Amino acid sequence: MSFTEKLAAHASRVQSLLDAYMSFEADTAVSQAMRYAVQGGKGFRGFLVMESTAMFGIDPERAIWPAAAIEAMHAYSLVHDDLPCMDDDTLRRGRPTVHVKWDEATAVLAGDALQTVAFDLLANMREDAEVRVRLISDLARSSGAEGMVLGQAQDIAAETAETPLTLGEITALQRNKTGALIEWSCAVGPIYVGAVQVNLRRYARALGLAFQIADDILDVEGDSKAVGKRLRKDGDAGKATFVSLLGLEGAKARAAELVAEAEASLEPYGDRAGTLREAARFVISRRM
Amino acid sequence: MSFTEKLAAHASRVQSLLDAYMSFEADTAVSQAMRYAVQGGKGFRGFLVMESTAMFGIDPERAIWPAAAIEAMHAYSLVHDDLPCMDDDTLRRGRPTVHVKWDEATAVLAGDALQTVAFDLLANMREDAEVRVRLISDLARSSGAEGMVLGQAQDIAAETAETPLTLGEITALQRNKTGALIEWSCAVGPIYVGAVQVNLRRYARALGLAFQIADDILDVEGDSKAVGKRLRKDGDAGKATFVSLLGLEGAKARAAELVAEAEASLEPYGDRAGTLREAARFVISRRM
Numbered sequence: 001m002s003f004t005e006k007l008a009a010h011a012s013r014v015q016s017l018l019d020a021y022m023s024f025e026a027d028t029a030v031s032q033a034m035r036y037a038v039q040g041g042k043g044f045r046g047f048l049v050m051e052s053t054a055m056f057g058i059d060p061e062r063a064i065w066p067a068a069a070i071e072a073m074h075a076y077s078l079v080h081d082d083l084p085c086m087d088d089d090t091l092r093r094g095r096p097t098v099h100v101k102w103d104e105a106t107a108v109l110a111g112d113a114l115q116t117v118a119f120d121l122l123a124n125m126r127e128d129a130e131v132r133v134r135l136i137s138d139l140a141r142s143s144g145a146e147g148m149v150l151g152q153a154q155d156i157a158a159e160t161a162e163t164p165l166t167l168g169e170i171t172a173l174q175r176n177k178t179g180a181l182i183e184w185s186c187a188v189g190p191i192y193v194g195a196v197q198v199n200l201r202r203y204a205r206a207l208g209l210a211f212q213i214a215d216d217i218l219d220v221e222g223d224s225k226a227v228g229k230r231l232r233k234d235g236d237a238g239k240a241t242f243v244s245l246l247g248l249e250g251a252k253a254r255a256a257e258l259v260a261e262a263e264a265s266l267e268p269y270g271d272r273a274g275t276l277r278e279a280a281r282f283v284i285s286r287r288m
Numbered sequence: 289m290s291f292t293e294k295l296a297a298h299a300s301r302v303q304s305l306l307d308a309y310m311s312f313e314a315d316t317a318v319s320q321a322m323r324y325a326v327q328g329g330k331g332f333r334g335f336l337v338m339e340s341t342a343m344f345g346i347d348p349e350r351a352i353w354p355a356a357a358i359e360a361m362h363a364y365s366l367v368h369d370d371l372p373c374m375d376d377d378t379l380r381r382g383r384p385t386v387h388v389k390w391d392e393a394t395a396v397l398a399g400d401a402l403q404t405v406a407f408d409l410l411a412n413m414r415e416d417a418e419v420r421v422r423l424i425s426d427l428a429r430s431s432g433a434e435g436m437v438l439g440q441a442q443d444i445a446a447e448t449a450e451t452p453l454t455l456g457e458i459t460a461l462q463r464n465k466t467g468a469l470i471e472w473s474c475a476v477g478p479i480y481v482g483a484v485q486v487n488l489r490r491y492a493r494a495l496g497l498a499f500q501i502a503d504d505i506l507d508v509e510g511d512s513k514a515v516g517k518r519l520r521k522d523g524d525a526g527k528a529t530f531v532s533l534l535g536l537e538g539a540k541a542r543a544a545e546l547v548a549e550a551e552a553s554l555e556p557y558g559d560r561a562g563t564l565r566e567a568a569r570f571v572i573s574r575r576m
Contacts, residue, residue, distance in 0.1 A: 116432030144404030
């Protein structure tokens with residue numbers, strides 16, 4: 001099975017669980033928007049959960065719950081991030097964003113409710129309650145005011161700042177904005193079995209940053225149709241990005257360095273980490 | 289101690305825990321807005337948590353955690369509910385709403401992060417992990433697409449509906465929109481000790497509905513300055529309310545009936561439920 005086939009297979013299992021979990025009795029615009037918002041993604045964060053747990057011999061049936069949780073959390077963040085008062089995006093995953101297809105109120109509420117889905121999935125999976133509260137607390141912190149939301153706040157503050165961000169500032173911002181959920185995804189395996197998380201967290205940090213640099217490169221080089229969202233917006237807005245700070249070639253070199261760093265962090269796991277190594281190479285090769 | 293003194297004393301303890309919990313390292317507009325949003329309320333839901341647990345002999349030091357959690361959850365819902373795309377309110381608890389004092393993006397993010405605070409508080413309190421996941425799952429459901437968010441969605445749908453809501457529809461809507469969190473608050477005590485929840489849930493349902501009818505009455509009779517938010521908006525918008533459907537006197541009679549029902553549900557608890565009985569009478573006597 002190729003890497004992209006594995007990615008698609010995991011995404012499809014995660015999607016089934018989310019569909020089942022979100023078949024609410026009341027059929028409202030909000031519940032429709034919630035189901036819409038979790039569709040059509042690559043499922044990369046859920047994939048990382050599945051693979052970081054597989055490495056510790058954990059049955060995929062058990063791993064699918066936190067995988068679905070992180071995808072619900074990620075989907076909520078995209079719905080809110082796309083709002084007119086935030087990034088004001090109209091295209092996501094090749095389709096109209098939630099506030100365009102429905103309206104802003106529905107987008108706010110669908111995002112809010114998707115967040116509850118993430119925590120509810122974690123609270124109800126068949127694991128030891130100690131593991132569940134650990135994952136819940138870690139996810140709350142990764143996605144909250146010292147994690148993802150902090151990254152979003154820093155991103156918005158940067159838009160009105162007088163001087164463009166430095167490389168160090170962008171790195172810190174992205175570690176919060178996109179890195180925190182990726183790091184959580186990779187920590188699930190070790191948390192399940194009570195193992196040390198340091199190597200996988202190092203892997204995740206390098207991977208998350210490479211992922212973001214690749215995003216900045218795609219924003220310049222990519223095809224909007226293939227990527228499924230509006231591109232060139234950072235350049236148009238005069239926003240500092242890894243590409244604007246390092247140049248296109250510099251950014252590619254930095255991303256390649258980070259992939260090597262991510263792969264090196266997996267050394268203690270030997271052959272068991274084969275798919276996570278592929279994942280690291282995938283993030284800088286993707287065209288979407 | 290009078291009832292309002294008890295209410296204020298509980299609110300002040302809950303506030304201290306929230307302040308301590310939200311003293312984040314990074315001082316951003318979002319973290320400031322989060323702290324602002326939890327200030328100045330009556331703390332009624334937190335109070336119900338404290339009293340529903342006290343009835344089972346639980347130390348207030350233990351009860352303060354879920355009390356703070358429900359106040360964080362309630363605060364997030366108000367911040368999002370006040371957004372221009374939702375109720376578009378500029379005054380809350382006698383002060384400018386978050387999106388007025390800061391901006392819409394900050395309000396969206398502060399609400400999002402307040403929701404993580406609620407779950408994180410529950411995940412980290414010193415209770416058996418089984419109790420924590422139970423409270424987390426119950427809160428996720430009470431606040432999500434089949435609870436509070438459903439109520440909000442029904443409320444928004446009603447604004448564009450061709451016919452005004454019936455009494456049954458408004459009752460169902462309010463049971464979700466405001467009732468679900470009140471019900472959760474009253475169920476915390478029984479959940480802590482593994483007791484039957486049926487009586488306290490019945491109490492909470494009657495109380496929650498009386499609370500909402502009182503709100504509709506205040507909207508007509510209240511003084512905006514004392515209440516601390518914009519009034520007469522439902523009438524101006526031609527929205528069906530308990531008052532528009534039952535008349536002012538009819539609404540007052542219905543609220544009094546519900547208070548009697550709430551008090552009757554407390555009978556099995558005898559004298560231990562004294563303060564919860566006062567709480568029921570309080571909701572229809574309040575002027576703010």
